[in-house]
Amino acid sequence: MAEPILEVRGLVKHYPLTRGVLFKKQIGEVRAVDGVDFTLDRGETLGIVGESGCGKSTVAKTLCNLERPTAGEIRYRGEDITRLSGKALKAVRRNIQMVFQDPYTSLNPRMTVGDIIGEPYEIHPEVAPKGDRHRKVRELLDVVGLDPEYVNRYPHQFSGGQRQRIGIARALALRPEIVVADEPVSALDVSVQAQVINLMERLQTEFELSYVFIAHDLSVVRHISDRVGVMYLGRIVEIGTDEQIYEHPTHPYTQALLSAVPVPDPDARERRERIILSGDVPSPTDIPSGCRFRTRCWKARERCALEVPPLAVPAEFRYDTGPQVHDSACHFAAERQVVPPRERDAGGDSSTRAH
Amino acid sequence: MLLEVRDLRVEFRTRDGVVHAVNGVTCEVDAGETLAVLGESGSGKSVTAQAIMGILDIPPGRIGGGQVLFRGTDLLTLKEEERRRIRGAEMAMIFQDSLSALNPVMTVGAQLGEMFTVHRGMSRKDARARAVELMDRVRIPAASQRVRDYPHQFSGGMRQRIMIAMALALEPALIIADEPTTALDVTVQAQVMDLLAELRSEYGMGLLLITHDLGVVADVADRIAVMYAGRIVESAPVHDIYKAPAHPYTRGLLDSIPRLDHKGRELYAIRGLPPNLQAIPPGCAFHPRCPLARDVCRKDVPPLYEVSGTRTSACHFWRECLDGRADS
Helix, strand or coil: CCEEEEEEEEEEEEEEEEECCCEEEEEEEEEEEEEEEEEEEEEEEEEEEEEEEEEEEEHHHHCCCCCCCCCEEEEECECCCCCHHHHHHHHHHHEEEECCCCCCCCCCCCHHHHHHHHHHHHHCCCCCCCHHHHHHHEEEHCCCCCHHHHHHCCCHHHHHHHHHHHHHHHHHHHCCEEEEEEECCCCHHHHHHHEEEEEEEHHHHHHCCCCEEEEECCHHHHHCCEEEEEEEEEEEEEEHHHHHHHHHCCCHHHHHHHHHHCCCCCCCHCCCCCCCCCCCCCCCCCCCCCCCCCHHHCCCCCCHHHHCCCCCCCCCCCCCCCCCEEEEECCCCCCCCCCCCCCCCCCHHHHHHHC | CCCCEEEEEEEEEEECEEEEEEEEEEEECCCCCCEEEECCCCHHHHHHHHHHHCCCCCCCCEEEEEEECCCEEHHHHCCHHHHHHCCCCEEEEECCCHHHHHHCCHHHHHHEEEEEEEECCHHCCCCCCHHHHHHHCCCCCHHHHHHHCCCCCCHHHHHHHHHHHHCCCCCCCCEEEECCCCCCCHHHHHHHHHHHHHHHHCCCCCCEEECCCCCHHHHHHHHHEEECCCCEEEEEEEEEHCCCCCHHHHHHHHHCCCCCCCCCCCCCCCCCCCCCCCCCCCCCCCCHHHHCHHHHHHHHHCCCCEEEEEEEEECCCCHHHHHHCCCC
8 A cells, every 4th residue: 555656746837928929928937836746655545625726737637647747757656757758658648547527528529428438449459459349338337337328328418427427437448547536526416426426436446546636625535535635826735644634734724724614514603713814815926935825824924934834744743743743834833623523422423324 | 574485486498398497485584594595406596596586587487486575575576677676775696606797897896886876876976985885894905996996807705795795785685695605715715604694694684595515504594495306395494404304305415425524434325316307206306316215205295394393394204304214
């Protein structure tokens, strides 16, 4: 389990901002991803959470080699894949597949479901010889819980949840090792969302997949992830196990984010302490100096404007042991519990209710 | 009672047949109260709101029956001219998508000011002053300068504040908010929901909150009405419903959401898909997906059973559900 399959070091993706048509002049840049480090272990799910514009989708695209990073390394089984091209790139891409957010626009409306799921075999014919493809596609439909008889239907004949299953089947066609899922359940209704999450968990065991699961919904991410990284303005500000992040957060942004999530329990209204952040996220074209969260942080002091806090175990926890000891990019990291602990009475626990 | 909806029915005539979007909705909102109408997409919650507000597209929409009593007057019998006077002044609406709800070629100051020039006959100058006041009220920084900006120059959270300001402008008695924070990030959602709750209690308005988010409901609502296939299937005070739902659909929804406070095991998933509104299943619309379904559920449409003085449930077997015996 502890063997890393993917190592990301200093990942940067900047998009230039230009002015002029004929004589383009660069007038700035959007620093969408601005120094991201993490590792993904084999068979593990790493959740990445953050608000819109924090760069989480750009991370997903660079992992799948849909975008070339400006700087940094992505090591897949020890090899940096950011500089690959041609055959070598194709081989790597086969093993890192993506599931997209919007099941309505990520499937070609003019192709049948069978053609959509079978298309990866056209690009990688070595995976399935021609005569075998039809059978494989039907198998995949079955695996994701769709009737194999649907193979000749078109995407518009399916509901959102079913389309997301088709997207998952397509990602699995080449038997990848890593699946990068960018907001795979955000567009779905609650009741359907649970079906798709359960499916993804089942497939992970069945196909020994490693997931990078990107979402803005903190509850969904906790449910599915072994480890969680919290992103803010192009950087991971805190990363750790689900327990470390949700029950022992030490970065003020994580704390504010968690405290803002509405919890489906009216009794929690009184028990909860809300941290309401002032203002909006700064523009990624104009990132604050030092700590990028300092403009909204209630703890900010002079040092925060001068020094960029590294993503590491904070100095004050150096001699501690316990769940508060994990990487957190804050000069004044301190543990603060913001998610009210679950009441452990017999009747009120919905998750253990039998069906 | 501020608002009483009785047996409201709305249908849409489409090329492929009649879509039954709302099939007998009954609910009430008292002054100063927050009622959350909860439902998934296609449950008819937004159409209900539009019918109450009187902004339904007719045709293809058609009110099939029922009453919308606002302070005792049935709005559905009023002329468009009379309804327009009520809209904005006595009941106002906040929409989900502020970018498309606001006029992109008018400054926000002009749009806010229009409320006062049209409804109150104020001069442009006075209206502008009131607009600045309102923007201050919803805590938009530097309101006196930003009043000249256009909607696209604001962030999503700020735009939603402008929508709230516009809804509050004439101090209506009832606000209908249709997914007011769904398009916003959580930290901004918290700011906007807090603001809305604060202003609501300050002005003593009734709030009809349309949402799909069980977390938001738990945070702000006094009572909740759960919709499925165009009907309210359960209605109860918010604390009761989270403790012990009396309808298997509500129970399924509550059990299928991942939790923030613990990792949990496999999620409960309501089987099957939401119904096609052109062919709603006979009997109880939820029966094909229900773990409690029996023969009677396939034949008889369940009436709204009275569970207690303040609760109703449209399930033949609400007692079993309440006792937590919704096992399958």
